[in-house]
Amino acid sequence: MRERNGGAIDLAGRAAQLLGAELVEARPLAGGDLSPVVALFLADGRKAVAKGGPAPQVEARMLAALRAAGARVPCVLAVCEDLLVMEMLPDQGALRAPGWSELGTMLRGVHGAPSRSPGFDPARPFGWGEDYAFGPVLIPNAPLADWPSFWAERRLLPASPFLPAALAHRIDALAARLPDHLPAQPAPALLHGDLWTGNVLASGGRLSGVIDPASYYGDGEVDLAMLHLFGAPHPEFQAAYGPLAPGWQVRRSIYQLWPALVHVRLFGSGYHGMVAGLLDRLGV
Incomplete structure (x- = not known):
């Protein structure tokens, strides 16, 4: 596993444990000014996003409500008191x-x-x-x-x-x-x-x-x-x-x-x- 940031690796490791998977690589993502956000690459081929912050369980409930209303939002894969793990959506370029x-x-x-x-x-x-x-x-x-x-x-x-x-x-x-x-x-x-x-x-x-x-x-x-x-x-x-x-x-x-x-x-x-x-x- 390539370690790019100690805090990110700790977040990623805990997220992988929640998913019951082995972590291969973790990459801090841009935009985590208020909450740490890390891309996870797992040994079973899955990709996910882990996010810390003040209220991950509240955010998970918001994502569920948005999804029920028809929004395209990440699926919640796991959540605990201080960590949210989500589906990784494609993110390449800007909207046309x-x-x-x-x-x-x-x-x-x-x-x-x-x-x-x-x-x-x-x-x-x-x-x-x-x-x-x-x-x-x-x-x-x-x-x-x-x-x-x-x-x-x-x-x-x-x-x-x-x-x-x-x-x-x-x-x-x-x-x-x-x-x-x-x-x-x-x-x-x-x-x-x-x-x-x-x-x-x-x-x-x-x-x-x-x-x-x-x-x-x-x-x-x-x-x-x-x-x-x-x-x-x-x-x-x-x-x-x-x-x-x-x-x-x-x-x-x-x-x-x-x-x-x-x-x-x-x-x-x-x-x-x-x-x-x-x-x-x-x-x-």
Whole structure:
């Protein structure tokens, strides 16, 4: 076995034990900024991915919910308190037009799926039954009955203590006005929750699948907002997903604020400008 990284080898060895297989090689994968991720090559010819992190069992349940709703996500092979082992999806190159169309069609289907995860409460449909985390940043998910309250209390306001006073005041002001901009009761769509292009895998330009969810139930436009935050999907994506209700431009800026606020907490004040720009766009 070729050892490239001691921590990765330890993670890989434990993952191989969970699978009851002999480890031949382990390769740390790119993108593991918040959780260690390792490719496994096993003596029986199988390939898998092992991922550490704060809540592997929660992520496994999110993957199961997404798969039940029709998403292309990795199969969970094994999971324990601090380790998730998954199927390795093909990951070679970027999406081309047909792949973007596949992503739009898949996401529309997931957002419209009637299936619900265990514990879903129709009286409080927005959120998830368990909190999650991006590395050290807690993601509160306790369900609420109306969507603007969820977005204010679970997504925007928890960031205020970590912002300069002027930005925090603007976030607080926007949170108070959310009922004017967001639907009170959108259809509760199952969200991927962290759908940026780095979590979309392709092979030969076609869609392999999506990884690293931070799922909960909410307005499906949240996933679209995240996908547009650091770039623009191919036009085939929107054509396949379908039209959005009027006012989506304002909602997109509101929904993009949350990942911007998470980036402030993870990576520092360099993202204050992104937060301020989105608030400027909203006139707050």
